[in-house]
Amino acid sequence: MKKLIILMGAMVLAACGSEQTSAPPAANDTEPKADMVLTNGNVLTVEEDMPKAEAIAIVGDKIAAVGTSAEIAAWIGDDTEVIDLSGQTAIPGFIEGHGHYTSYGDSFYRLELRYDTSWQAIVDKVERAVAGAEPGEWIVGRGWHQDKWTVKEDILVDGIPVHDKLSAVSPNNPVMLIHTSGHAVFANQAAMDAANTDGSTVPPEGGEIVLKADGTPSGMMREAAQDAIRAALADYEALRTPEQAEAELRRAIITAGEESLKYGITSFQDLGTTYAEVDLLKKMADEGTIPVRLWMAFDIPYEELALPGKLEEYRMVGYGNNFLTVRGIGEKVLDGALGTHGGWLLEPYTDMPESYGLNVVPVDDIKKSADLALEYGYQMAIQGIGDRATRELLDIYGAIKEANPDADLRWRIEHPQVIHPDDIPRFAKYDVIPAAQGIFACSDGGWVEDRLGKDRTLERSYLFNTLYEAGLTPTNGTDPPVDEIDPIASFKCSVTRELSDGTIFQGGEVYTRDVALYSYTMGNAIAAFEEDIKGSIKVGKLADIAILSQDITAVPDNALMDTKVMKTILGGKVVYERE
Incomplete structure (x- = not known):
């Protein structure tokens, strides 16, 4: 993809002033009023033409207007729920860009x-x-x-x-x-x-x-x-009754959603699911009982993916009023994790020189799954932690992209944590999305050099800003339950790279504040083909909004972790409120 123009930069803010001045025409007395109005706030829209505003009008589950508090006041009627933000910051709901929903x-x-x-x-x-x-x-x-x-x-x-x-x-x-x-x-x-x-x-x-x-x-x-x-x-x-098994799975689905909402997360990208899980999720979508919006990728062997009619039957986009999308293939993983010496490397581990890591799923199976993804309109979303794994995936993705140059595939490499410099331009060449998690730079940073050595660490590890500078969509997340689901912690690591002992890991790879916010909202939306309905505060998009106690794009680094999620709004409804 062409290099993204990240929103709300200092020059744009200077040009636009402190508030939005070009809102849609206000409603008059004969027009419908808003169901909810957020007013007197610091609204970070993640929209280039309107980076900041004061107020939002919501009708149904969508945003109807964005502007100054005075402009949006015309949308207030007798039945409008008015929330006075009192200077608090409203942002698009966070999107968890990679996690394991039911495991969480x-x-x-x-x-x-x-x-x-x-x-x-x-x-x-x-x-x-x-x-x-x-x-x-x-x-x-x-x-x-x-x-x-x-x-x-x-x-x-x-x-x-x-x-x-x-x-x-x-x-x-x-x-x-x-x-x-x-x-x-x-x-x-x-x-x-x-x-x-x-x-x-x-x-x-x-x-x-x-x-x-x-x-x-x-x-x-x-x-x-x-x-x-x-x-x-x-x-x-398996000794459980079907009723017991469903009750436990429902419990996991509800718990994961409730915990996500506490952190301002309104959408969750799951890597990956099974046919049986999707069956229950579809049932819950019909009931209206899924707590957050889900994007799902299958984590099942190729033989199950290839069962006649299955991928066609299970593919769904925006099912249940945009609460369930199934369009990804995250079939197992190509390699393992660095922490367990499983990441597949081009050269041996420094602290285990007899090992190059592990190729977990055969490359030929990934190739066959890629053919299925192309045929049935799924995104490939395969883990490639080590530089050998990343190279193998780029070879597979690249061959299909070159054969289908006009296809908008948005295929993903999950956890791209070690990348040979020669392969970075190939991400952009093949429009591959590096589905990275900012928090891993801090949770892993203390021991990465043990695994890779100093030179290889500096040259190849956790190059998230380098990938952004190469024109790639920045993404973010915490891979729950691997790490804490807290987006503020991942945001802080993304912009500081500060480890728990105060040292800085790969300091040249920090995001700017604006890039970090974009990565957790619009970037993740783009990575799931959902940028038209979520990822920013814009008229016509879903009213999924997180209210924060302070402006994470402006407070000092050492104050970021003081940020509290005050409210989470999902589809125009307050679904979480801090006590």
């Missing part, structure tokens, strides 16, 4: 491991869970990351503890602990027994069973090797 909702009912600073703390947490569980009941946790532990175990294999302590506290309950990236799990002996995994088990292609010195599994299952453990959990969960 489900994570609230699992053990939270993101904040534990030692393996022993995790073992203790599991022991407490075992005390309240029935024998044979699975215990699942998520969020651990070995590089965040301040205390190291005496026995480590590839920097990861062995399962002995975990198995000792949970001999009769299978335990599966998901790495924060989702690209590995740690299992106790009972879980490995349930999955028939031992020292003689041959790991699947694209996976690794980490072994202890005696040749038995350590408990760490990288990438595709985790599938056996997850399958054993699925077998256990």
Whole structure:
């Protein structure tokens, strides 16, 4: 894509003054009045011709007018709900650009491991869970990351503890602990027994069973090797009745939405879903019970994607009054995560020189899925974290783009965190969207150099502003439940690159404030073909708005995290209000 002109820059603001002066004609006494009016605010529209305003009129679920408070006052009638912003800032509702929606909702009912600073703390947490569980009941946790532990175990294999302590506290309950990236799990002996995994088990292609010195599994299952453990959990969960299974999935859907709305998120791009999940989501869309607007990408094997009629049947855009869109293929991932040494690299890992990472899904399967995407009008949205994975995806995408030069594909590479400089121009050449998450530069920045070395880190890692400067659509998100869903935290990392210890990671790659806001609103809308209905505050667009306590484009860096979401408006209705 041509380089974007990001809105609300200083020159534009200087030219336009402090308020919007060219609103649509105000309603008169004979015209319909607004259902809701937001007034006396600092409205950041993310629109080039009207970057700032004071007030918004909403009719139904759409924006009817944007202008000064005086202009919008004419839209107020006897039945109009008037919200006095008292100087607070209104922005388009945040769009989560990459996450795992039902996994995020489900994570609230699992053990939270993101904040534990030692393996022993995790073992203790599991022991407490075992005390309240029935024998044979699975215990699942998520969020651990070995590089965040301040205390190291005496026995480590590839920097990861062995399962002995975990198995000792949970001999009769299978335990599966998901790495924060989702690209590995740690299992106790009972879980490995349930999955028939031992020292003689041959790991699947694209996976690794980490072994202890005696040749038995350590408990760490990288990438595709985790599938056996997850399958054993699925077998256990299959014992539920259909009613129980649907109730738990509904719970996850509702919880994920309610939590999103607390952060001003009105749309969520999910990577990825299944046919069964979409069946329930469609049912809930008919009921009007989906809490946020969803864009979904399938995360299922090629063989299921290719079932006759399935992709045609399940493709939907704006279903249920724009609450459900299914038009993406995020079939598994091409590679793994840097944190688990799974990202597929062109050269070996600095701290594990025997490894180049893992190719998780065969390249030929990705090629076949790309053919299906082209045929049925889906977006490809495949993870390519390492520079080898990114190059392979650009080869696949590029071949199809060159054969179909006029097609507006907007195919995506998710988590483009390590990119060889030679490949950056290819993103623009093939109109590929780098679906990046600003927060990862800060959550990963403390250990990236360990994986890649100093020179490779500087040259290739987390080059988000370089991608923007190359003319690419900037996007943003937090990949929940991998990281906290908070857009303000990701915004701050995007504009500061400041780590928790105060150091700066890849400081030359910061976004400006305006680019960061664009990335979380219009950029993500463009990445989902939704820029005509969301992503900015404009007449005719959906009235999805977040009200913030302060202007995130203007406050000092050290005050950004003081920003509070005061209200979230979805389709012209206040769906969250801070107490």
